[in-house]
Amino acid sequence: CCVPLQILAGKPAARKSPSDLLDASAVSATSRYIEEQQATQQLIMDEQDQQLEMVSGSIQVLKHMSGRVGEELDEQGIMLDAFAQEMDHTQSRMDGV
Template identity: 60%
Template sequence: VQKAVNTAQGLFQRWTELLQDPSLATREEIDWTTNELRNNLRSIEWDLEDLDETINILPANPRKFNLDATELGIRKTFITSTRQVVRDMKDQMSNSSIQALAERKNRQALLGESGSQSWSCGPDKYSRLDRELQLANSHFIEEQQAQQQLIVEQQDEQLELVSGSIGVLKNMSQRIGGELEEQAV
């Protein structure tokens, strides 16, 4: 989990650099970094949930696991602090994305077309607005497609886990069935 957190922090640092100066990279790199960071943060959250469930089992039988209260406290503290780190990164991603988008739109408005063209009348009067709407729509569609792709990938991973569990259960039931047949004879 710590290694995954370190990876996520590296991605987060790169993502922050890219947002501060979008000229450093292509749109694809920014999108890739954003998606990888989101995936890593989700994965860490799932790992933390698993660790939390495991730690909640430990107090029932501490001797079996050879853990004292101090070690248990250290592990709980690790989970809590790691959750906070992940939460902070996710919060900053939400806020930074919104701020970066607003700054980009402001720059486009200020550096866009020249003043004489933006005040013109006729059929070109709304062409800039149309282009901005189309651009915003295409970005929205791209983000939605990326999120849907992430959901599909996560579902595939979950199906693989379920498939593995079913395989284990099948194997165990066959062994139990075999033992019952042996005992019946």
């Protein structure tokens, strides 16, 4: 668009215009902001990863515990069935007396 006359004449530009300085400053500030946001997001993701690992560990413990509870319930169910059969047998013997 607009090329300074000094550059067209082969002379180096003596100074940058205030708008050029503002543009460079804005780009630099934007870059710093983006870098800071990316660093913050990485920290958040790292923390979430640690929390997910803790949740995963807790889920594994709960899985193991629920398996043990299920086994215990199965064993108690078998014992209750045996007890019910024994009660039926005892009841039939008492009915015969």
